[in-house]
Amino acid sequence: MDGSGAGTNTGKRPNEQLSxxxxxxxxxxxxxxxxxxxxxxxxxxHHISTDTSRVRRxxxxxxxxxxxxxxLSELFSERFGSVVAIEDLGLRSxxxxxxVSGVDLPWAGPQTVALLSEFSRSDLMxxxxxxxxxxxxxxxxxxxxxxxxxxxxxxxxxxxxxxxPTAGGRxxxxxxxxxxxxxxxTTAMFRQWDAQCGGGLRRxxxxxxxxxxxxLLQEPQPQDTSRRLFVCAAELAELAGWMSYDVGLxxxxxxxxxxxxxxxxxxxxxxxxxxxxxxxxxxxxxLGRPDDALxxxxxxxxxxxxxxxxxxxxxxxxxxxxxxxxxxxxxxCKRAVRMAEDTFSDAGIDGEPEPDWIRFFSEAELNxxxxxxxxxxxxxxxxxxxxxxxxEPVMERAVDLFGKDDEHQxxxxxxxxxxxxxxxxxxxPEQSTALASQALAVARRVRSERVNTRLRKTVDTAAxxxxxxxxxxxxxxxxxxxxxxxxxxx
Numbered sequence: 001m002d003g004s005g006a007g008t009n010t011g012k013r014p015n016e017q018l019s020x021x022x023x024x025x026x027x028x029x030x031x032x033x034x035x036x037x038x039x040x041x042x043x044x045x046h047h048i049s050t051d052t053s054r055v056r057r058x059x060x061x062x063x064x065x066x067x068x069x070x071x072l073s074e075l076f077s078e079r080f081g082s083v084v085a086i087e088d089l090g091l092r093s094x095x096x097x098x099x100v101s102g103v104d105l106p107w108a109g110p111q112t113v114a115l116l117s118e119f120s121r122s123d124l125m126x127x128x129x130x131x132x133x134x135x136x137x138x139x140x141x142x143x144x145x146x147x148x149x150x151x152x153x154x155x156x157x158x159x160x161x162x163x164x165p166t167a168g169g170r171x172x173x174x175x176x177x178x179x180x181x182x183x184x185x186t187t188a189m190f191r192q193w194d195a196q197c198g199g200g201l202r203r204x205x206x207x208x209x210x211x212x213x214x215x216l217l218q219e220p221q222p223q224d225t226s227r228r229l230f231v232c233a234a235e236l237a238e239l240a241g242w243m244s245y246d247v248g249l250x251x252x253x254x255x256x257x258x259x260x261x262x263x264x265x266x267x268x269x270x271x272x273x274x275x276x277x278x279x280x281x282x283x284x285x286x287l288g289r290p291d292d293a294l295x296x297x298x299x300x301x302x303x304x305x306x307x308x309x310x311x312x313x314x315x316x317x318x319x320x321x322x323x324x325x326x327x328x329x330x331x332x333c334k335r336a337v338r339m340a341e342d343t344f345s346d347a348g349i350d351g352e353p354e355p356d357w358i359r360f361f362s363e364a365e366l367n368x369x370x371x372x373x374x375x376x377x378x379x380x381x382x383x384x385x386x387x388x389x390x391x392e393p394v395m396e397r398a399v400d401l402f403g404k405d406d407e408h409q410x411x412x413x414x415x416x417x418x419x420x421x422x423x424x425x426x427x428x429p430e431q432s433t434a435l436a437s438q439a440l441a442v443a444r445r446v447r448s449e450r451v452n453t454r455l456r457k458t459v460d461t462a463a464x465x466x467x468x469x470x471x472x473x474x475x476x477x478x479x480x481x482x483x484x485x486x487x488x489x490x
């Protein structure tokens with residue numbers, strides 16, 4: 001055998017899908033063979049040696065073995081500037097991995113690593129805005145929630161997260177303590193950049209770091225090292241999802257969140273898993289699916305009920321309040337707001353160190369979330385001035401605190417916009433435009449499509465309801481000239 005990935009050919013028929021892509025590519029059989037060999041060498045698959053006759057057999061219906069299907073998928077994706085999945089080529093992966101577009105994935109370490117590697121590679125390869133995202137479909141309802149419920153199912157006792165290298169393993173791949181510390185501190189640095197600059201500036205760097213970590217997870221590692229690497233992968237995947245969400249790549253964001261939850265389960269880190277579910281919940285609220293958001297946050301609360309810190313619990317209560325607000329359930333919303341406030345008062349009292357990922361949930365963030373819950377209630381209740389008045393002092397406190405925080409500039413902008421919407425609900429357009437103008441100044445420094453979209457929507461509402469007010473007309477002109485059309489996803 002020449003090692004080029006020959007597979008079965010019993011009862012084969014011409015592969016019309018592969019032939020169609022091949023003809024449209026304009027490549028010759030020899031050129032495709034050379035590209036396959038070159039990509040295989042880059043991957044370290046030096047046993048691959050493809051020639052024109054092998055390509056002809058693939059076109060005739062022979063199913064090549066891995067990594068050939070994956071290589072062909074990458075080559076055609078690059079050629080056409082959009083994802084061409086293995087299945088689109090009429091090929092099948094040897095391990096029959098789930099489609100990159102699904103969320104119902106196997107809860108097992110090796111498959112989680114393989115899927116993280118595959119998805120991050122595709123994202124890096126097709127990082128131009130929208131190409132990867134348009135190949136995916138958002139999951140919602142039972143199709144999303146039911147697979148996530150398996151996060152609660154204990155892993156079999158026989159399963160180990162990582163293992164000591166065998167005699168044949170590459171002992172040189174083992175990471176030192178300082179190297180692991182550096183990986184973890186780099187993740188914290190990326191998170192800080194995101195808070196300061198928005199998701200559009202460093203997203204590609206985070207995805208690249210995630211891909212590097214998945215490479216390390218595919219090498220023999222001691223169990224504790226493997227666990228820490230899974231934590232790192234989960235945090236990076238969540239951050240890649242969050243940044244994708246921030247720049248408007250919603251299906252891509254959801255896929256990263258799902259993979260992050262799988263990695264957190266492999267690490268045995270329940271609080272981190274609950275945080276990832278809260279990010280998924282926030283995305284569902286943004287997408288107008290508060291019922292899904294509530295189920296996800298309840299799943300997070302139940303799964304971390306015996307181990308989450310008061311700060312994490314308060315964050316989950318605040319997200320529960322947002323979901324109830326958007327469902328139009330004021331009594332349950334107010335109860336969740338009170339629980340968030342009461343639980344937050346216990347944060348940090350015991351002096352126990354908290355993970356970096358929950359550090360963002362400050363007093364400012366607590367006030368911002370609860371104020372947005374009241375503001376959302378006002379919208380659901382038909383632009384109720386009563387709920388707008390409830391939101392106003394809490395939002396003022398959030399804006400004041402974020403105004404003194406140089407790190408969380410995106411949150412500052414979002415809460416300025418939130419305060420502007422509260423004044424619109426109270427029919428105070430001059431105060432609204434003053435706050436929106438402040439938000440515009442911050443938005444120009446922050447690469448966040450979420451901020452831009454909310455600001456545009458608020459100004460559009462002001463123009464519709466109070467277009468004859470000079471301050472509103474001026475802000476509309478200012479927005480058109482100063483706010484970029486879109487934040488670039490990189």
